[in-house]
Amino acid sequence: MEEKKIILETRKLTVRFGGLTAVNSVSMSVPEGSITGIIGPNGAGKTTLFNMITAAVEPSSGQVIYNGASILGLGPDEIARIGISRTFQNIRVCSRMTALENVIISIQRVPPYSVFAAMLGLPSVKRKDREAREQALGYLKMLGIGSYANSLASEMPYGQQRRLEIARAIATRPKLLLLDEPAAGMNNEECRELTGLIRELREKLDLTVVLIEHHMEVVMRLCDNIYVLNLGSLLREGKPSQIQSDAEVIKAYLGEKRRRN
Ligand SMILES: Nc1ncnc2c1ncn2[C@@H]1O[C@H](COP(=O)(O)OP(=O)(O)OP(=O)(O)O)[C@@H](O)[C@H]1O
Ligand SMILES: [Mg+2]
Structure with missing residues (x-):
């Protein structure tokens, strides 16, 4: 079987804000044409990861590789021009x-x-x-x-x-689309519609998608592969079925619920 080309890769990507390591040595790779999920409790570092990929935040160390070349040092507009686009958690x-x-x-x-x-x-x-x-x-x-x-x-x-x-x-006609909680605040019906829509866009526009989402149904239905972040570090990587039944992942989420209540 032919190996899928890797369109995006982070290598030991790290950023510190004062004493806080918001993202800690995170390495991930995204095959072209795939839908990759990023999940994890509030404050896990998910949005910050997108911010580093799109040049909104400068990493303390590590690499961001797009189509085989480092893109660190490019500005936000250059990032858009080479085919990376994103949405924001808070509508902009x-x-x-x-x-x-x-x-x-x-x-x-x-x-x-x-x-x-x-x-x-x-x-x-x-x-x-x-x-x-x-x-x-x-x-x-x-x-x-x-x-x-x-x-x-x-x-x-x-x-x-x-x-x-x-x-x-x-x-902006991207090749790589980063979606930060596109289903936030949506009900089940809207979530289902959005799931279909994202899949359709991927097909029509020949996109690779990276998706941050808290709605597990959306993540599990859409993603080929999932990365789980917790407290800035990579906790797990795997297929939806593996992640869904993983004791450590469940514990991280239950911990979050306890903190919120
Ligand atoms: N520019 C910044 N300056 C200082 N601290 C920051 C900055 N951006 C993020 N942080 C902190 O880094 C940590 C990770 O934040 P981030 O927004 O990436 O989390 P998240 O996984 O997207 O969470 P959520 O699910 O709530 O959106 C948090 O503790 C946050 O307060
Ligand atoms: Mg976020």
């Missing part, structure tokens, strides 16, 4: 813009034309702007929120704002 859409405008901004983040041409107002720019609107509408429809195109983001129902967040992320 621009609430005073329409859904369509939110997606257009994202499309233009990875510019289809030169800034020089834009300054001159060349006809090609006007055509590209029209194309961007059409593309943006296409992304909204893909997420099932086409009817909200001209609604202000702030006036969309919460679940649809989460979908808009994903539409924005795919509008």
Whole structure:
């Protein structure tokens, strides 16, 4: 059998914030085309891992390898340009813009034309702007929120704002999509719909997905492989069936519930 190409790899990735080691020597590898899950109790370091991959946080040590090359030192826009995109745990859409405008901004983040041409107002720019609107509408429809195109983001129902967040992320045409708790705050029905949607996007757009999620049903249904973080360190890696029945994993989660109650 042919070995799957590894699109993303972290090697002993570590970050310290003062005295706290938020992520401690985490190594993981993500095969191209897969859906990889990252789970773990609150404060485990999951979001911080995404922040390091996308250049929002600088690692203290370790490596991030994308398509075989180190990407440490690149800025957030360069990260977007090489094909990595993410959503945020706390929705970051621009609430005073329409859904369509939110997606257009994202499309233009990875510019289809030169800034020089834009300054001159060349006809090609006007055509590209029209194309961007059409593309943006296409992304909204893909997420099932086409009817909200001209609604202000702030006036969309919460679940649809989460979908808009994903539409924005795919509008930069990524190869690797990092989703930070896309199902947060959703009910069971919405979770099921979102699960189908993520799978569909992966197929249509030829994506590799890394998914942070607390809804176990979503994780177990979607993921090919799961990494479990606890207190910044890697606790386990395995297939959903292995992780689901792992005593240490269950203990980490039960511990979290006890702390919360
Ligand atoms: N920029 C920062 N400065 C200082 N501490 C931080 C920073 N970012 C994260 N932390 C701390 O690092 C730890 C890991 O946080 P992180 O947000 O990665 O956890 P998480 O696994 O995403 O948790 P949750 O499930 O609650 O989203 C936490 O203790 C958090 O307070
Ligand atoms: Mg988080």
